[in-house]
Amino acid sequence: xxxxxxxxxxxxxxxxxxxxxxxxxxxxxxxxxxxxxxxxxxxxxxxxxxxxxxxxxxxxxxxxxxxxxxxxxxxxxxxxxxxxxxxxxxxxxxxxxxxxxxxxxxxxxxxxxxxxxxxxxxxxxxxxxxxxxxxxxxxxxxxxxxxxxxxxxxxxxxxxxxxxxxxxxxxxxxxxxxxxxxxxxxxxxxxxxxxxxxxxxxxxxxxxxxxxxxxxxxxxxxxxxxxxxxxxxxxxxxxxxxxxxxxxxxxxxxxxxxxxxxxxxxxxxxxxxxxxxxxxxxxxxxxxxxxxxxxxxxxxxxxxxxxxxxxxxxxxxxxxxxxxxxxxxxxxxxxxxxxxxxxxxxxxxxxxxxxxxxxxxxxxxxxxxxxxxxxxxxxxxxxxxxxxxxxxxxxxxxxxxxxxxxxxx
Numbered sequence: 001x002x003x004x005x006x007x008x009x010x011x012x013x014x015x016x017x018x019x020x021x022x023x024x025x026x027x028x029x030x031x032x033x034x035x036x037x038x039x040x041x042x043x044x045x046x047x048x049x050x051x052x053x054x055x056x057x058x059x060x061x062x063x064x065x066x067x068x069x070x071x072x073x074x075x076x077x078x079x080x081x082x083x084x085x086x087x088x089x090x091x092x093x094x095x096x097x098x099x100x101x102x103x104x105x106x107x108x109x110x111x112x113x114x115x116x117x118x119x120x121x122x123x124x125x126x127x128x129x130x131x132x133x134x135x136x137x138x139x140x141x142x143x144x145x146x147x148x149x150x151x152x153x154x155x156x157x158x159x160x161x162x163x164x165x166x167x168x169x170x171x172x173x174x175x176x177x178x179x180x181x182x183x184x185x186x187x188x189x190x191x192x193x194x195x196x197x198x199x200x201x202x203x204x205x206x207x208x209x210x211x212x213x214x215x216x217x218x219x220x221x222x223x224x225x226x227x228x229x230x231x232x233x234x235x236x237x238x239x240x241x242x243x244x245x246x247x248x249x250x251x252x253x254x255x256x257x258x259x260x261x262x263x264x265x266x267x268x269x270x271x272x273x274x275x276x277x278x279x280x281x282x283x284x285x286x287x288x289x290x291x292x293x294x295x296x297x298x299x300x301x302x303x304x305x306x307x308x309x310x311x312x313x314x315x316x317x318x319x320x321x322x323x324x325x326x327x328x329x330x331x332x333x334x335x336x337x338x339x340x341x342x343x344x345x346x347x348x349x350x351x352x353x354x355x356x357x358x359x360x361x362x363x364x365x366x367x368x369x370x371x372x373x374x375x376x377x378x379x380x381x382x383x384x385x386x387x388x389x390x391x392x393x394x395x396x397x398x399x400x401x402x403x404x405x406x407x408x409x
Contacts, residue, residue, distance in 0.1 A: 152174045175199065190208060218262050
């Protein structure tokens with residue numbers, strides 16, 4: 001009887017452990033073998049320990065992998081994705097490419113997840129994230145980093161590899177310290193609404209339709225001449241590169257309505273032609289903040305362009321924000337269109353400097369609110385005339401009170 005009871009107790013304990021692991025529908029794994037087995041079934045998976053795999057993991061069923069704050073290391077590539085896949089809450093380090101998304105799948109890199117590719121820094125064609133084929137979607141909220149001259153995020157410009165959707169959201173960080181951060185040669189759609197894209201050149205657009213409405217695109221590489229590459233791209237040191245070169249997917253279309261574009265050594269925006277194409281893409285900048293006058297070169301003719309202190313602003317939103325930040329002595333120069341500052345109309349080719357305002361007490365510093373609608377706020381200073389009036393009023397009231405008291409006595 002004791003043996004029977006012991007056996008039953010052991011079974012109950014085992015079942016209770018299994019129930020704890022599966023009750024919330026999440027499969028918890030702590031080894032490479034467990035991870036591969038769980039991924040084969042899809043669903044929600046969570047790491048309970050750091051895990052190292054020796055080959056890439058194939059996603060053939062919809063899967064959400066919660067890294068549990070742990071690190072997944074691959075001695076080869078990362079994930080080969082054919083079905084919807086979400087990665088969150090941890091870090092993936094790979095020796096070669098990170099996540100290859102294809103066949104109409106959707107991959108989401110959540111804000112608390114990071115993919116660091118090519119940790120051996122000796123390979124080419126080892127991006128952190130690769131997106132290919134019709135209907136495939138890549139949503140980036142987290143961090144994607146590549147080493148060497150690899151792209152951090154890349155498409156593929158070959159026939160049959162286009163039709164993808166790439167979305168970069170607020171909080172995303174796409175980084176390639178020694179290469180171009182984002183390479184987009186697909187017949188597809190690129191949307192950048194936030195985040196940071198940073199490399200020797202920030203983003204390289206070779207085909208498809210690109211819309212940039214926010215975020216920061218940054219280049220810190222050396223200035224270099226444009227060269228046409230039939231397969232790939234070269235960094236020019238420009239923050240954003242538009243390459244019209246008769247690529248298989250057709251020439252790119254671009255719309256910039258916001259965002260910040262900064263190059264340490266070259267242009268904020270460079271638009272080029274190659275491979276017998278004619279006339280670079282122009283007129284696509286309708287808003288944003290830029291580190292040089294390339295903004296004017298590629299601005300839509302209907303929008304205003306102005307510069308303050310060497311930074312160029314395009315469109316009402318960017319210009320109004322810049323004007324609101326102007327102080328005494330700051331100068332705005334209008335490059336295109338008309339801008340109103342402190343009720344003054346500033347036309348193309350002219351400048352306006354915010355003047356100092358002086359009052360009776362010349363030793364008092366005066367600051368005046370400068371607003372985009374041309375109105376002026378109240379001066380933050382002491383007005384001697386108002387002060388004398390106030391003192392006189394106080395003395396008058398005091399005298400009346402004293403007189404009344406005297407009469408009462």
